[in-house]
Amino acid sequence: MRLRTAAARRFAGALPSLGVLAVLALALAGCSPERYPQTALLPLSDFARIGDDVQDVTFYWALGVFILVEGALVYSIFRFRGRPDDPEPSQIHGNTTIEIIWTLIPALILAAIAVPTVKGIFETNQTPPNSMKIEVIGHQWWWEFRYPDAGVTTANEMFIPQGKTVEVIISSADVVHSFWPPRFAGKRDVFPGRETRLWWKADSTGLFPGQCAEYCGIQHARMAFHVRSVSTSDFDAWIEHMKTLGPKPAAKPAAAPAGDSLKTASAGATAPPGTAQQKDTAAAPPQGPEYAAGEKLFMTKGCLGCHSLQAANAPKGLIGPNLATVGARSYIAAGWLANTDENLERWIREPQAVKKGVLMPNLGVTADEAKALRAYLRAHK
């Protein structure tokens, strides 16, 4: 294939540079971390900052080396280009001095990287004192969060107090997973039969996504979670509220806090339920006939075999997530499906269609039954 005109040749010659520029432009277009809610490049905690700082060090050295070495390569391509009939170049076999220099310089650069690295390793492996413990238990394909001091359990949405160090103690109920809340910390693998740890102190409040980061079976991709960082007073209130969600006496539904409405959750919502004080079960909230129907279905369709509705002293080792506060969560199906009425009904009716392979079987729930169950669950905040 020959390019006939000089212009065509020049264009073809420019193509590589244009190509590179195009790639770079596109890459930079997608680059800024603010576009990515799950970014690891905008640390929001002390732990995340340790890793981020070390990564910056390695990145800038890498960038410098890249520019120098690739630059030299590109330079040599043009500078030493030859023609077949050119005289034979000088047959240099090596140069000991240069070779020693270009062995030592990388060694020094690596030493420069090693120092903050080792420092960071030891820092991140040392949990600060007075941290609040949260147990994280990975399941095939959802996350269980237990607060041992308070004796409460939830799933898929982890409340933490902003400005206080939390230490997560991580284990698995089945296979190996990885717990990754990138705004707050790098990831830590989740093992059956052993515990691993992470810790961090959140800088600010908000709802932040995280995800399982170790392939764990068919629905690994849909094993997300959220960390909900709230003020310490809101956190304490939430704990208190959770403590009230104990084992349900026969006909008394769980107390929904006053002032809370059955509105659909939205991403980034920061208002936690339970801010109003309902110390005990007592008051009967405004529940319609749908709720009662849903409650009956929940008890008879076998849901209790896998799910618990109590946050306080919830049983361990259940296959399905704790549903005590499912109505208030921003997401369902483990952190990725918006918790709208429609989605919740669909999730209840056809879990296999929503998340194929999930351990919740299709229970043959009709559309009306799904509505009732949704209403029942929606009331659980």
Add this chain to the structure above:
Amino acid sequence: MSDHAQALETTTGLDSRKLAIWTFIGSECMFFATLISNYLVNKGRSLVGPFAHEAWTDPATGKVYEPIIEIPLVTVGTALLLFSSLFIVLALYGAQKGNRKMLVGWLGATLVCGIFFVGMQVYEFTHFVHKGLTLQRNMFGASFFTLTGFHGTHVTIGVIWLATMFYLALRGKLTPNRSVNLEMAALYWHFVDVVWIIIFPVVYLIR
């Protein structure tokens, strides 16, 4: 084995087939190193007995399991295996010198030792199973049987190889200029022996 011996000059002067066996043995060292490390990592991770060197009482049934390892028989087998390495050296010498009586005699002795060793292992395994230690029972059982089982398999392959050599020797086919074939078998046999020299203390002697 092929009719024409290595006639081409080799860069090292070594017969390529011997070099090949050494290379293979090098690789097999890693194979057994991995199995031995697996044993060392796992032998203490049993949730239930029986154990290698301590007795164990099953809390559920109250049954007492004595320590599984029995030294005497294995020691005899070990000694025989060690001697068999000597015997095969003598057999090889006989082959190289064209002394068919020596070759057949000592090769036969090697074979007998090898067969005895395999027999001893089969007996030991059956005995352990009767005493309650199986592959599935606990981590010690799993690692023990896997390690010694694979070694035993290697010994068995060696026995088959030696039996073939023995047959060839009887038929007068193991002439001096074909002795390199026996040398290859001998190298493999020594390797299998050396591995046992490591396994024996690690599994049977060290507590």
Add this chain to the structure above:
Amino acid sequence: MATTAIDQHHAHAAAHAEKTGLWSWLTTVDHKRIGILYGATAFFFFLLGGLEALIIRIQLSRADNNFIDPDTYNQLFTMHGTTMIFLAIMPLSAMFFNYMIPLMIGARDVAFPRLNAFSYWVFLLGGLLLNASFLFGAAPDTGWYGYANLTSRQFSPGPNADFWNMGLQILGVASLAAAVNFFVTIVNMRAPGMTMMRMPMFVWMSFITQILLLLAFPVIAVALILLMFDRFFGTHFFIPAGGGDPLLWQHFFWIFGHPEVYILILPAFGIVSEVLPVFSRKPLFGYAAMVFSGVFIAFLGFGVWSHHMFTTGMGPIADTFFSLTTMLIAIPTGVKIFNWMGTMWFGSLQFKTPMYFAVGFIAMFIIGGLSGVMHSSPPADLQQNDTYFIVAHFHYVLFGGSIFSIVGGAYYWWPKMFGRMLDEGLGKVHFWLMLIGFNLTFFPMHIVGLNGMPRRTYTYPKELGFELLNQIQTAGSFVLGLAFLVFLWNVIRTSRRPRNAPADPWNGATLEWSIPSPPPEWNFDTLPKVSGRDPLWDEKRARGGQMPEPRAGTGAGIHMPNPSYWPLVTAFGVAAIFVGIMMLPKWGPWGIIVAVALLFFGLYSWLFEKGYSEFTTPSHGGH
């Protein structure tokens, strides 16, 4: 070794009769033919792995996509990785080991030609078994690295993981057999005067690779055996409920897995070290440093494995140790890059297609190496691990590195192997499409990875923002596909051209260019004597010009090993053993028993093959 005149005549006729047809390929023991078999088979698997990648990329091009279901996706990404590593890159390297090593060291064949054929057939059967799983809808789906305890019978009840296990075991046998063969060949069959420090760099890197194979594959063989025992015999090596530990699998796997990546890259280093000097018209810069850095990388490669496990919480001492060894290994790697550039510097660079790919290799490998250094730091790696940032890294070193180099090697050695030159114009189009497609596909992965996209996920939600860059990546992958279609077209077109490539089209330095293209079965009429590192350049310089075009002699007096079908039979025996293990639940021990019988039958027939002469004898006098 005296033979009668009649014997010689028969041998001559048998050895040099025109060999065509399927049977000649099934029974070949000629390293050149075996090399071509490896190459063609590997290229086919490479295209298969590429197809798997394209389907993956289509699925990932949109958020919440359902082009394929999660189960299919998980099988595809597992098979893509397994195929590219074991069925593409390794056998493509094997193609060059086979074809080029004997030529470059001045030998007539490898040390054990039948063992060589055996290795190929076992490889083919292993690759077929792995892919046969698709026919059962049960392709492996637990990742190319098969982490326990997902692979336990409890969590992977189907035969998927068994196909993977058995397939890999079979491939391991092939690799080990070949490694013994090439190790002995390189040590023992070099031409007179070719000391170790005069060997071509490709031979050196291949030699180190064989040592890595010999030492690393037994480790995964044991790990796979332990997994098999867990799945078939009820042991608990990797099952916590019985006292075992899934982390043990990770240790064993990566003790193999890290040397494995050097197995994947060292031959590519070797190829580039051949191409660059020829097309820079000056010797490789710092030959000794290149040898020692290769040795050092291989040795140290056994000491870095837990850098794949920084997120497992091994504790600060282990983290520090492996972080430092990983950084250390960057030094000899950097030395190589600088030495390659030193080769180019002050040279007279001839930009033919092989040179394009060699330079492309350096450019891309630098990027892959630098991201690797970024991973070596655990505090940073806690964010990077298991994200697309890692996927970017290893594609830059394995595709940007190994594949670029291997493709360059293909263009470089094509005339020698096939007697025809691949078209230069199409070669350059191939290169640019490949370079652009490759960077479009994999560069953005650095970005999505650091911005939160984990690996091995069949989809992602829209709100995480990954869609735009994923679309670019998918577009890039199709450009890559197009690049290989161009290559295929080049191959087909070239095959229709007359077979008239010169012996030495590139002004090469090494021995393979001194014999006809393609070489006769016996390679060299007279085995060469070597007195330097670049023997052909030395000879040409002494002559004051180009060598005359060599003509193949008659091969009279040169005895080459006969073809044999026993390697093929024995290979079936080996593969059958592993199929028998898989079928234990259905067939009981009978599958294994029959397979072992077949193995012994093949093996004994091979060993006692009548009148077989394995080792070539030099023509008497050696003129």
